[in-house]
Structure formats: C-alpha cells, structure tokens
Amino acid sequence: MTNALLKKLGHFGELDRSEVELLDSLTNDVRCVAPKKDIVSEGMRPTHLHVILHGWAARYRMLPNGTRQITAFLIPGDFCDLHASILKLDHNVAALSACKVACIASDEFDRLTATHPRLTRSMLRCTLQNEAILREWIVNIGRRTSYERIAHLLCELRCRLSAVGLVLYDRFDFPVTQTDLADAAGLTAVHVNRVIRRLRTNDLIRLAGNVVTLKDVAALEKVAGFDPRYLFDSFCP
Amino acid sequence: MTNALLKKLGHFGELDRSEVELLDSLTNDVRCVAPKKDIVSEGMRPTHLHVILHGWAARYRMLPNGTRQITAFLIPGDFCDLHASILKLDHNVAALSACKVACIASDEFDRLTATHPRLTRSMLRCTLQNEAILREWIVNIGRRTSYERIAHLLCELRCRLSAVGLVLYDRFDFPVTQTDLADAAGLTAVHVNRVIRRLRTNDLIRLAGNVVTLKDVAALEKVAGFDPRYLFDSFCP
DNA sequence: CGTTGAATTGAAAGTGATCAAGGCGTGTGG
C-alpha cells in the first residue's frame, strides 16, 4: 500500500486486487514539482489529471486587487483537477512543499470510469466529501473567529492526513507558511501570527519548522467547534 | 418545458425525448413547503431526494454559538440533498419562499443513474459546477469587502436564475431577507442594510418587496470582480 | 557574511460588529 490514492479511496469502498493493480499502473507517470511551482494553472490544456502522491499543494485564486484566496489544501491522495475535463480552469494549484504528482491521461481515466463502477463510486463519494469540506470552509470563514478558524483548519487537516497515514501522535508535517494560512482563512499573515501565538501560549499546539503537534486535540476541537460529521467515519481517528 | 430541472440539466447536455419523459415522471411527487419550514433536516432518513421546482431555499448550518451560515441559495432546478445517500446530513435546507419540491425515491434515482449514462453525466457536470460555486463563495467571503460581496452574490444569482428562465430585463424575484443575505455573506444584518443602501444610492440596484433589479449589470460586475468562468457558458446571458 | 523569505512585534487606522431604538407594512383579532 505504497500509494496514497489507494489508501484514500480504500476509505470510500472496498478495492479488489485488479482494481488496486489498475490504479497502480495508472499512477505510474510521476512528476516532481518544486515548492511554489504551479501543478495546474489556468492556461493549461487538460490532457491529464493530476493526483498528489507526496507533499502538499494548495488550490488558489488570485483576485484583481492582488489578494489571494486558497480554497483547498491538497494532501497525498487528493485530485488536483478532477473537474478540468468539464469546466474551464478558473484557478491554479501550487505545490507548497516538494511534491510528487501522478499524471493520468484523461482518456485513460475516462476508460476507467466507464469500466469500473466500484472505483467510480468511490471517487464520487470522494467528490461529495470534498463538497462537504468546501461547505465547512464557508462556515469557517463566514462565522468563526480567527482563533476558532485556525483551530478548525488544524482539526480538519489532522483527520484528512490520518486517513492517509500521515499523522503520528497528533503530530504531522505542515509545510504551510503563515501567509498561506492567512490566504486560506481569509485573514492577514500578521494576524495569523498572533493567533498562532495565542494557540501556542494556550498550550494547544506546537508549531516549529514544518511540523505541527496538536498538544490537546480535545481542547482544540472544542475551541474550533469541530463536528466531524462532514467527513467520512473512517477519517476520524 | 415546464420543469425547472429539465431546463437546467439541458444546459449540461442534450436530453432526448425518453430522458425528458423519464425525468418528468420522476418529478411527479410534488410537495409544497411554506416559507421558513425545513425541506431537509439533519434528522431525516434519506429515503428521498429533493429537487426545487419552484421558489427559493437555503442550505444552512447552525453553529453552537447560535449563529447561522448559509452555504448555498437553492433555486428551481437545484438538488437539495444529492449527497444524502452517502454522507451524514450535517446541515439543513429551509424554504425561503413558498416552495414546490419534487420528491424522488432514492432507489428510483439509483436506477436512473445506472441506466442513463447521459443523464448521469449531466448531473455530474451539475455537481462540478456546484463545487465551483462553493469555491467562489469561499473567495467571496474570504477576500472581498462587504460591498463587493453582496454585489457578487447578486451577479451570480442573476446568471443562475437566467439559466432557468427566471430573469427578465435584469430583474428577478428575490425572497431573501437582509438577515438571510447576512448569513450567506458572513456579515450582520445591520451591515448588510448599509451595504444595500450604498448599492442603491450608487444606482446599481433597485430592491423592493421581493424583487431586485440590477440597474447596471456591467458596473455591478465590475464592482464585484465577477468572473463568470466558474459557471457553464450557457449560464452567462 | 550578506541575502532572502518567513516569523514576530508595535502602533495606528478602519471595517464591520454590537447595542439600542424607531419606523413601516401586513395580517389578525377584537
């Protein structure tokens, strides 16, 4: 089980041997992307789909006034552009850390969805969870204070990361700058800095280098008003 | 073409006669819902899917602290709970005006998706557009000022409503209270009131009773930074 | 050892929230 995509799809439905092998062969073509480089950008022709196998990325949108809004953090197992076949690309995806990205030819992927209904259903479920996550982000940005907001983001990421085996003792890699966090939470970097300090002094997190430790998950979830119902059961450790 | 669902799905792909008849028969069981009543709520058993045929509704989430966040406005042709079959319901849908809602038995719907790939594809595309709309809401709440935010909401609704034939001369029914608008935009009702006044005095909109007129769409879109790429082409009049 | 990007801190300004009160329209019941 070396493949994050397999690990994640496994949560959304059983996979048999042949399906595992198929997905493995599809994710053969791996590209490395350096931090800050775009994996998917508005100008690209959508001949390939991209799946994060290793590292973190962010889906973001630039506004005319120069500000940026991140609409998703992408972690191993996540699709970058499942929608690209159908919609015009209205945003970019950039690597936050060094990434390994699987490139899947769109037509091969189409063939897969036509012939493997169980896999397709798993991916549909995955899409529905993504939608739920987007809704939760709206709630987060719209109605929670900056303090609750950052806490919530961390709680969510812990669940999603643990689903692909990237959390150990509530501790995980976190290659996200305070500027990135700000652009995800609808805040400024300066303010995020103060919020993080507050989380730190309240002994809720430890954040240094590119690693974060949630020192008291229960307390953090309480602060965040975190209700994991919007995630699949198996995402909640 | 009496059915809003048909009208909308038609934008996402051709429908032949038999498909139209099938959808018509599926949407036979119509329920009326009074304003402020929930159409879908957290407690419900998901035996049926619901589609708005007439009227407006809002998908919302209540927070522990008593605040509310609306994550979507639902208009004729929109599904209320396409995700319910798979995910736990973590939010409610309430009627904003008097609504006519089609109830479709989940198992009948499953049969449809199994046997009518073209219809299924149209609905998939519809889902992907919904996702794009959610992303745009995140951008809206996260990075636009209150003034731009309300303007953007109006621009989006104009496009979506015109796709189901509910806009005439940039004028449409708008059964949304200022409190609802506030809960959708992540603002307070008091502040929304002042924003609307500003939009009014700047001659961008006329809003009275339950009807809104966009008096200068081009100017409004410029204020909002509205970039319609996130919607299907045929949604942009 | 200088450069660069990120984190940190302080002070001032501003946007939007909060609190409070009044107005307006409509439906209801006496």
Next chain:
DNA sequence: CCACACGCCTTGATCACTTTCAATTCAACG
C-alpha cells in the same frame, strides 16, 4: 374598522477585532 403584534427594514452611536504600515528578528543558504 381599528388596535396591536410581529417581522423586517432602517438609522445612530459605540466598540472591537482585524488590517495596515513599518521595523526588527530569525533561519536557511549560497
């Protein structure tokens, strides 16, 4: 038919959270 209540809209005054602007520190790296 009028009085009243209720929901919604409107306006004013004050408050506070977050932004903005500006500088400084820190760490990694060539």
